[in-house]
Amino acid sequence: MNTTTLPNGPLAEAGPGSSAQAAASPQDESRQWSEDVAGRSTDFLATPYSDRIMLVASNTGTFGTIMQARMEADVSGTSHPSIRVVLGRREEPGLMLCARRLAEAAAAAGCTRSLLLCIGLLDHSLPAIRTVIQAFLNHPVW
Numbered sequence: 447m448n449t450t451t452l453p454n455g456p457l458a459e460a461g462p463g464s465s466a467q468a469a470a471s472p473q474d475e476s477r478q479w480s481e482d483v484a485g486r487s488t489d490f491l492a493t494p495y496s497d498r499i500m501l502v503a504s505n506t507g508t509f510g511t512i513m514q515a516r517m518e519a520d521v522s523g524t525s526h527p528s529i530r531v532v533l534g535r536r537e538e539p540g541l542m543l544c545a546r547r548l549a550e551a552a553a554a555a556g557c558t559r560s561l562l563l564c565i566g567l568l569d570h571s572l573p574a575i576r577t578v579i580q581a582f583l584n585h586p587v588w
Contacts, residue, residue: 483577484569492587502564510566515549540575557588
């Protein structure tokens with residue numbers, strides 16, 4: 447597994463050793479890596495923005511299905527994940543499970559930002575989805 451950390455935002459333009467570069471915190475960085483998912487090399491990207499976190503997992507070379515996931519409270523105050531498919535496969539239970547689990551994990555870590563998930567996998571089996579979930583949990587940006 448290869449992991450690359452990329453600076454995000456205006457700090458990306460600062461040169462090495464500059465004061466702006468030194469001020470970057472781990473939360474302001476993107477993470478990019480590759481892992482094997484169901485026998486296929488899969489590219490991952492996790493990028494935090496001020497209002498959301500973008501998570502990409504693809505072994506198709508495309509964004510695949512794009513979903514928004516966030517925690518919402520009902521009238522009794524109980525929090526639950528709200529998942530909305532923005533573009534792509536709407537009735538894919540594995541993708542919904544992935545979005546739900548990642549939203550819950552981010553909220554448990556204290557993150558209040560919504561997640562923008564882009565999942566482009568050839569295999570939507572439960573073991574493949576579990577591998578994707580675990581990959582993002584191993585490289586948190588929230």
